[in-house]
Amino acid sequence: MAVSHAGGPVSRRKFPTGANYVEALQNPTLCFEDPDLKHGTVQQSPVLGPKAISGNFASVFSITAPGGQRYALKCFTRDSNTLEARYKAINKQLAVLKPAKLTQPWPVGIEYLPRGVLVAGQWYPALKMAWVEATNLITWIDRNIRDSVAVLGVAERFAALAADLEKLGIAHGDLQHGNLLVAADGTLRLVDYDGMYVPELKGQGATENGHRNYQSPHRVSSDFGPTMDRFSSWIIYLSLVAIATDPSIWDQLHDDQGEFLILKEDDFKEPKSSLSWSLLLTHSDASLRSLAAQTHGLLADAAHTVPALSTRGAIPTPIPTQRPVPASAPANGTPAWLAGHIPPPQNTSVGSSTGAGAPTGTGFARRRTADVLSGVFALTGSAAPAALTAIGVLPNGYMAVAQLGALLVSGGTLHVTRRSRPEAKASKARLRALRQQVATLEDPAVAAQKVRQEIESLTLTGASRDAQINRQIKSIQSELRDEQARIAQALNKETNGLKTKLSKLAAREQKQLDAMLVTVLRAHVQNRLRRHPIQGVKKLSNMGDGTVTALTAAGIHTAADFTGVRYVQSGRYSSRDAYLIRSNGQQVKIPGVGEVRAAALESWRTSLEQQARKSAPTSLSAQERTTIRQQFAKQKKQLEAEITQAEGTARRKRDQLQQRSTARQQQANKEKQQHQTATQHQRAVLLQRQAQLADQSTTHNLLVTQLATARTGHRREFGLRRYLGFVATGR
Amino acid sequence: MPYTAEISRTNPGCFIFLVDQSASMSDPIGSGEMVQQRAQVVSDAINRLLTELSVKCAKEEGVRDYFHVAVIGYGHTQVGSAFTGGLAGRDLVPLSEIANNPARLESRTKKVPDGAGGLVETTVQFPVWMDPVTNGGTPMTRALGYADSLVARWVDEHPGGFPPIVLNLTDGESTDGDPTSAAIGLASHATADGAVLLFNLHVSGASGTPVTFPDGEGDLPDTYSRLLFHMSSVLPSHMRSYAASQGHRVSDATRGFVYNADITSIIEFLDIGTRATELR
Numbered sequence A: 001m002a003v004s005h006a007g008g009p010v011s012r013r014k015f016p017t018g019a020n021y022v023e024a025l026q027n028p029t030l031c032f033e034d035p036d037l038k039h040g041t042v043q044q045s046p047v048l049g050p051k052a053i054s055g056n057f058a059s060v061f062s063i064t065a066p067g068g069q070r071y072a073l074k075c076f077t078r079d080s081n082t083l084e085a086r087y088k089a090i091n092k093q094l095a096v097l098k099p100a101k102l103t104q105p106w107p108v109g110i111e112y113l114p115r116g117v118l119v120a121g122q123w124y125p126a127l128k129m130a131w132v133e134a135t136n137l138i139t140w141i142d143r144n145i146r147d148s149v150a151v152l153g154v155a156e157r158f159a160a161l162a163a164d165l166e167k168l169g170i171a172h173g174d175l176q177h178g179n180l181l182v183a184a185d186g187t188l189r190l191v192d193y194d195g196m197y198v199p200e201l202k203g204q205g206a207t208e209n210g211h212r213n214y215q216s217p218h219r220v221s222s223d224f225g226p227t228m229d230r231f232s233s234w235i236i237y238l239s240l241v242a243i244a245t246d247p248s249i250w251d252q253l254h255d256d257q258g259e260f261l262i263l264k265e266d267d268f269k270e271p272k273s274s275l276s277w278s279l280l281l282t283h284s285d286a287s288l289r290s291l292a293a294q295t296h297g298l299l300a301d302a303a304h305t306v307p308a309l310s311t312r313g314a315i316p317t318p319i320p321t322q323r324p325v326p327a328s329a330p331a332n333g334t335p336a337w338l339a340g341h342i343p344p345p346q347n348t349s350v351g352s353s354t355g356a357g358a359p360t361g362t363g364f365a366r367r368r369t370a371d372v373l374s375g376v377f378a379l380t381g382s383a384a385p386a387a388l389t390a391i392g393v394l395p396n397g398y399m400a401v402a403q404l405g406a407l408l409v410s411g412g413t414l415h416v417t418r419r420s421r422p423e424a425k426a427s428k429a430r431l432r433a434l435r436q437q438v439a440t441l442e443d444p445a446v447a448a449q450k451v452r453q454e455i456e457s458l459t460l461t462g463a464s465r466d467a468q469i470n471r472q473i474k475s476i477q478s479e480l481r482d483e484q485a486r487i488a489q490a491l492n493k494e495t496n497g498l499k500t501k502l503s504k505l506a507a508r509e510q511k512q513l514d515a516m517l518v519t520v521l522r523a524h525v526q527n528r529l530r531r532h533p534i535q536g537v538k539k540l541s542n543m544g545d546g547t548v549t550a551l552t553a554a555g556i557h558t559a560a561d562f563t564g565v566r567y568v569q570s571g572r573y574s575s576r577d578a579y580l581i582r583s584n585g586q587q588v589k590i591p592g593v594g595e596v597r598a599a600a601l602e603s604w605r606t607s608l609e610q611q612a613r614k615s616a617p618t619s620l621s622a623q624e625r626t627t628i629r630q631q632f633a634k635q636k637k638q639l640e641a642e643i644t645q646a647e648g649t650a651r652r653k654r655d656q657l658q659q660r661s662t663a664r665q666q667q668a669n670k671e672k673q674q675h676q677t678a679t680q681h682q683r684a685v686l687l688q689r690q691a692q693l694a695d696q697s698t699t700h701n702l703l704v705t706q707l708a709t710a711r712t713g714h715r716r717e718f719g720l721r722r723y724l725g726f727v728a729t730g731r
Numbered sequence B: 001m002p003y004t005a006e007i008s009r010t011n012p013g014c015f016i017f018l019v020d021q022s023a024s025m026s027d028p029i030g031s032g033e034m035v036q037q038r039a040q041v042v043s044d045a046i047n048r049l050l051t052e053l054s055v056k057c058a059k060e061e062g063v064r065d066y067f068h069v070a071v072i073g074y075g076h077t078q079v080g081s082a083f084t085g086g087l088a089g090r091d092l093v094p095l096s097e098i099a100n101n102p103a104r105l106e107s108r109t110k111k112v113p114d115g116a117g118g119l120v121e122t123t124v125q126f127p128v129w130m131d132p133v134t135n136g137g138t139p140m141t142r143a144l145g146y147a148d149s150l151v152a153r154w155v156d157e158h159p160g161g162f163p164p165i166v167l168n169l170t171d172g173e174s175t176d177g178d179p180t181s182a183a184i185g186l187a188s189h190a191t192a193d194g195a196v197l198l199f200n201l202h203v204s205g206a207s208g209t210p211v212t213f214p215d216g217e218g219d220l221p222d223t224y225s226r227l228l229f230h231m232s233s234v235l236p237s238h239m240r241s242y243a244a245s246q247g248h249r250v251s252d253a254t255r256g257f258v259y260n261a262d263i264t265s266i267i268e269f270l271d272i273g274t275r276a277t278e279l280r
C-alpha cells in the first residue's frame, strides 16, 4: 500500500516501522485488543523475535489464536488517509462474491481493525486475514518446474483467475509472484488487496503502481480501474506457458534469487536490447512464439488500452517432458518380451523403440515359458556362426566343448552300433546347441551393464552440459547488464562535467556582458575625463600655476590621469600627507599639494566623472552584445557536440555489446540444441542395444536352466555308456 | 532517472555505517533524566538501524540479502570493523548473516503507555551488534577514506546497482583535518544509477533544537554541524517524497543530515525490491 504523493496537503502521521511492530508484538496482551490476537501466539523468527514478512508498505505477522485458527496480521508502515474507506469498499465487494461463481477459491477473508496494534501508546490500524496455506508462485515453480503438466495447469488457472476478475470488474493492481500463492491442490490464492480496484472506488487514484517487473512502463496513477491488471496478466500467463512448454527457459531466464519470473522491467522498457524477448520470439515452439509475439506487441500500448488476456490460440500442446529413462528404472527398463509376465505395462515407448531393432522380440514376447524351448532352437540356427567365433576366442569354453564333443562322439558310436537310440541323438544335439548358445551369450550381462553405464553417463553429461550452457546464457545476460551499466557509468562521468559547464554557461555569459558594460562605461568616463586638461584646476581657489606645473611634472595632464587620493598619517600629529593615485595605481606625492589641495583636486575630478557618467551608455551596443553572444553560442555548441558525441559513442558501444550478446546467446542455444539432438540420437542407439541385450540375457538364463536339465539327462547317458563299456571290456 | 535501480538479491545495495568512537563521544547528551552518553546514543542508533534493515528485508523464508552492510568504527588510532560477537573484524556482511548473528539480545525494561492513559512496565529484547566504545582521537578523514575503498570495490562489482549509502554518526569534531575533501572524494564514486550517498547524523552536546533533513544551514548551531551539513548528499527525489510524507518540510536542497534526532527513518526511505518507484 502506498501513499499517494500526488494527494493534497493531508496531514499524515508517521506510522511505526517494521521493527517498531516487531518490538510491540513481543507483548501481545499489551499491543492487541482483538481477543484472537491478544491471547494468540505470534510466530517467531530464529533470532529477532516476532517473524515479520515485510513489503514496502507493511509487515505481515502470523498469529495463531487460542482456538487454533491461524491469522495473517498486516501492520502498515506508511500512513494513508484513504486506507479504511478503501478496505471497507473492498471488503463489501469480496463479501458478496459467490464461491460457486468463481473458478477457484482465490479470495482471502479480511477484516480491517481500526484499533489493530498499540505502539508507543498509539493505536494503529491493521488488517486481520485468514492465513493462506499456500506457496508463492516462484517457490512453487522452483519445486515443480519439471512437471510441465502441473505448470500448464497453473497457467490455465491463472488465466481463469484473470477472467474472474475481468468479469467482476475488479482489478488487483499488483499481480505478481508474491501476491499469487499456489495451494496444495494447484489452485491459486490472491493476497494483498491494498491496491485493489472495485467498482465502488471508481474515480479514485491508484495508491501504488505495482511491482516493477510486472507492470507496463506506461502505467500511470490514473490507470486505476478495472483494466489495470491486464498487462501483468499477459506477462504472467506468457511466462507460465513458456516454462511449461520448455522448462529450460526457467533455467535460462529466471535468476535464482530474482524478483521476477522470466521477464523484468528492462525487458518492458527496452525490449530491443532484451535477450529474453529474442529467446522467446525465436523459440522453436510455434505457439509459444506466437503468444510471445502477441504479448510483445503490447509493450508500446498505453496501459489501459491493453486488451484483456485471451488464451485463444495460445494454449500450447504441452510437450510431454518424459525423457527416455535409463534402464535401471524398472517400469521402462523391462524388456518388451516380458510383457506377458509382469503386471500390465505402464509405458510402451520403450517397447516400441526396441521393437524396430529386434524383430524377434515381439515373437518372444508372446511366448509363455512352455513355448520357449522351440524358440531356443529357432534362435540357435541364426546364432551358430557367432557361437563358433565366440568359442574360438574363449579357451575355457573351447576346452569344455571339446571335451563334451569327444564324449558325445563316443556315446553316439555306442548308440549307432549297439542300441540305435534316436532320443540320445536328439539329446546330444540339443546339448551341443545349448552349450554353444550359452557360450555365445556369456557376455550379455556384462554388456548390458556397460550399456546401462553408457546411458547413465550420457544422461549425466547431457544434463551437465545443458546446465552449463544455461549458466553460460545467464552469465551472458548478467555480463550484458553489467557492461551496459559500465557504459552508462562512464558516460555519466564524461558528460556530468560537460553538463555542469553547460548549465553554468548562461550565468557566465551574463557575467561577461556585465563586465563588458563596466569596461565600456569606464572607457567612456576615461575618454571624457581626458578632455579636461589639468589646467582647469586653476579655476579652483588656492590653486595656481605652480601646482599645475608640479602636477604636469608628475605626469598628470588631464583629469583622466588620476583616480583618487590616498591620505597617510604624516610624522607630525593631526596632519596627513596626500598621495594622488595615478590611473596605473602608482601613488605620487606632488610637491605643494597637501591635504586641502588634494581634496579639492579629488572633488574636481569626481564632479567631472559624475558628469561623464550621465552621458554614458546604459547598455551595450548590439554589436558588442552579439560578439559575446556568438562567443558563448560557440562554446555551447561545442559542449553540446561533445555530449552528443559521447552519447553517440556510448550508444554505439551499447548496440555492439547488444549484438554481440545476442549472437553469443543464440550461438549457445544452437550448440545446446545440436548437443541435444546428438545425445538423443546416441541414446536411441543405446536403448536399442539395451533392448537387444535384455532379450539375449533372458534367453541366456533360460538356456542355462535348460542346460542344467540336459546335463542331468546326459549324466544318465554317460552312466549307460560306462555300463556298456563295462560290459564290453569286462571291467 | 538516477536512484531508481532495483534493490534485490541479484542487485544488492551497500550500506556502510561509520561510527565515531573517539573519547569525546563519552560526553553526555540531553538533560535531566534523559542524560545519555553520546556513544551510547550512537550504538543504540546503529543497533536499531540493523534491526530495522533486517525486518524490512524479512520474507517468508527469512531475511534476504538485499543489502551488504559494514559497521566501521573510528577512534583511538584505528579505523575498522566495529562489530562485536560473531561478526567481529568483518567489513561488508550480507544482511541475512547480520540478522542471524547479533552478539547478544539485551532484555530492556521500559515503561510504555497502556493505551488507557496509564503506564505499564514491559521487557523487550534488544539485539546488539556493537557496543559503545570511546577512545582517543577522531580520524574522520581516515574513516571516510576507509569507506572510500570499500565503496570503490563495490561500485566496480555492481556497476548498475543502487549506489552505496554511507551513514556517518559522529559528534563532529574531526581530529585528522578537514574531512570535506575526503567526503567529496567518497561521493564522487558512482554507479550507472547515481553517485554514492553520504548522510550524517550529528550527535552533539551543544544546544540547539534537533534538526531533521534541513535544506539550509540556518538552524544549525555550530561550525561542526554546518560542516557535516555541507558534506551530506542532497536527498534523491523519492527519498524526499518519503520525508515529506512523514511530515518533514523539504525542498530541492534538502540534505541527508540529522542533528541530535532519530535517523532510523532513513531506512524507510529505501524502496527495497521492486516497487515501481514513484507514482507517475
Ligand SMILES: Nc1ncnc2c1ncn2[C@@H]1O[C@H](COP(=O)(O)OP(=O)(O)OP(=O)(O)O)[C@@H](O)[C@H]1O
Pocket (backbone or CB within 6 Å): A001, A053, A054, A055, A056, A057, A058, A059, A060, A072, A074, A108, A129, A130, A131, A132, A133, A136, A174, A178, A179, A191, A192, A193, A194, B060
Ligand atoms: N493472508 C495471508 N496468508 C498468508 N501469507 C500472507 C497473507 N497475506 C500476506 N501474506 C504474505 O506476506 C507477504 C507480504 O504481504 P503483502 O503483499 O500484503 O504486503 P505488502 O507490504 O503490500 O508487500 P509488497 O510491497 O511486497 O506488495 C506476501 O507476499 C505473502 O507472502
Ligand SMILES: [Mg+2]
Pocket (backbone or CB within 6 Å): A055, A178, A179, A192
Ligand atoms: Mg504484496
